Amino acid sequence: MKSVKLSSGYDMPTVGLGTWQAKPEEIERAVATALENGYRHIDTAFNYNNEDAIGKSLELWLNNGGKREELFITTKLPHYGNRAAEVEKYLNWSLEKLKLDYIDLYLIHMPFAFLCDASGCAPGINDDGSYELDLLTNPVSVWKQMEQEVKKGKVRSIGLSNFNENQIDEIWNNAEIKPCNLQVELHAYHQQKSLRNYCASHNIVVTAYSPLASPGAKIHFQTKYNYSSDKFPDLLGHPVVEKIAKAHEKTTAQILLRHLLQNDVIVIPKSASPQRIALNINIYDFELNSDEMADLNALDRGAEGRIFTFLFFKGVERHPLYPFRDELQ
Numbered sequence: 001m002k003s004v005k006l007s008s009g010y011d012m013p014t015v016g017l018g019t020w021q022a023k024p025e026e027i028e029r030a031v032a033t034a035l036e037n038g039y040r041h042i043d044t045a046f047n048y049n050n051e052d053a054i055g056k057s058l059e060l061w062l063n064n065g066g067k068r069e070e071l072f073i074t075t076k077l078p079h080y081g082n083r084a085a086e087v088e089k090y091l092n093w094s095l096e097k098l099k100l101d102y103i104d105l106y107l108i109h110m111p112f113a114f115l116c117d118a119s120g121c122a123p124g125i126n127d128d129g130s131y132e133l134d135l136l137t138n139p140v141s142v143w144k145q146m147e148q149e150v151k152k153g154k155v156r157s158i159g160l161s162n163f164n165e166n167q168i169d170e171i172w173n174n175a176e177i178k179p180c181n182l183q184v185e186l187h188a189y190h191q192q193k194s195l196r197n198y199c200a201s202h203n204i205v206v207t208a209y210s211p212l213a214s215p216g217a218k219i220h221f222q223t224k225y226n227y228s229s230d231k232f233p234d235l236l237g238h239p240v241v242e243k244i245a246k247a248h249e250k251t252t253a254q255i256l257l258r259h260l261l262q263n264d265v266i267v268i269p270k271s272a273s274p275q276r277i278a279l280n281i282n283i284y285d286f287e288l289n290s291d292e293m294a295d296l297n298a299l300d301r302g303a304e305g306r307i308f309t310f311l312f313f314k315g316v317e318r319h320p321l322y323p324f325r326d327e328l329q
C-alpha cells in the first residue's frame with residue numbers, strides 16, 4: 001500500500017524522504033531527486049535548518065507543473081518553541097521557508113521544552129553547557145493551539161513525536177482533534193511493539209524515524225554535542241538482513257524498510273545520494289514471507305536498541321517531561 005488514510009481524512013504516503021543532518025545545498029538536490037523518483041512525502045523540522053532549501057525545491061517542482069495536493073509535507077514545532085503562545089510564530093516561519101500555504105502534518109517535536117536564545121532559532125544554553133529547561137511548558141495547551149491551526153487551515157493533520165505512551169494518552173484524553181500520527185525512533189533493533197499496539201488501538205499511524213538505525217548519527221553526536229555512545233549498531237551489515245537481501249536480490253536497506261512497511265509503519269529514510277534515494281523507495285515490488293518477518297522481528301533489542309535518548313542535550317533528563325526516564329539506569 002503506497003499510502004494510508006489518517007484519522008484526519010488525508011492520505012499519507014508510506015515512504016517519505018528524511019532530511020535531518022543534510023546541508024541545505026545537499027538537501028535541495030536530494031528533494032529534487034526524490035520528487036523525480038516518485039517521492040511525494042518529505043519530512044523536515046524547523047530545527048533541521050533546511051526548510052528554506054526544501055522550499056526552493058518544492059517551488060521549482062510546483063512551477064514545473066507539480067500539483068500541491070500530491071505532496072505530503074511534514075514539519076515540526078521545535079523543542080525551544082514548545083509553548084502555546086509560540087506555536088503560530090514557528091508555524092508561520094516554517095510556512096514561509098517552505099513557501100507553502102499549508103503544512104500537511106505538523107508535529108510537536110518533543111514533549112519537553114527548552115527556553116530559546118535571543119535569535120529564537122536555538123535553545124538557550126547555561127554556562128556549564130546544559131540546556132535551559134522550560135519547566136512551565138504544558139503539552140495539552142500546546143496541543144490546543146495546534147488544533148486552532150487546523151481550524152485556521154494552516155495545517156491539515158497534527159501529531160506527536162518522541163512522546164511516550166502516558167504522554168500521548170494525556171493529549172488523547174484532552175484533545176478535540178485527536179493526534180493522527182506519532183513519529184518515533186523505530187528500526188529492527190528498536191521495534192516499539194507496545195507503543196505500536198497502543199497506536200493501533202487509537203487509530204494513530206506510526207512513522208519510523210531512523211529506519212536504517214541512522215548510520216550517520218554517531219559522527220554527528222560526537223562532533224555537534226561531544227557526546228559518544230556505544231549504541232550504534234550496524235543494522236545494514238547484519239547477517240540476518242544480508243541473507244534475506246540476497247534471497248530477494250535487494251539491498252539490506254530495502255529489506256529493513258520493507259520489514260517496517262509490512263509491520264504497518266511509515267518509513268522516512270534520509271539519503272542525499274541519488275542512487276540510494278531511488279533504491280529506498282523501490283520497496284513495493286516484493287514481499288517478505290512470514291519466516292523472514294519473524295527473523296527480522298527477532299532482532300528487536302527493546303529499550304537497549306534506542307539510539308536517540310536525547311541525553312546529548314545536556315541536563316534534559318532533569319526535565320519532568322523527559323520521555324524515557326523509565327529506561328535510565
Ligand SMILES: NC(=O)c1ccc[n+]([C@@H]2O[C@H](COP(=O)([O-])OP(=O)(O)OC[C@H]3O[C@@H](n4cnc5c(N)ncnc54)[C@H](OP(=O)(O)O)[C@@H]3O)[C@@H](O)[C@H]2O)c1
Pocket residue numbers: 017018019020021043044109161162183184208209210211212213214215216217236251253254268269270271272273276277279280308
Ligand atoms: N522526530 C525526530 O526526533 C527525528 C529524529 C531523527 C530523525 N528524524 C527524521 O527521520 C529521518 C530518518 O532518520 P535518520 O536520518 O536519523 O536515519 P536513517 O534514515 O535511518 O539513516 C540515514 C543514513 O543512512 C544512510 N543511508 C540512506 N540510505 C541508505 C542505503 N540505501 N544504504 C546505505 N546507507 C543509506 C544515509 O547516508 P547518505 O545520505 O549518504 O545516503 C544517512 O547517513 C531523518 O532524516 C529525519 O527526517 C526525526
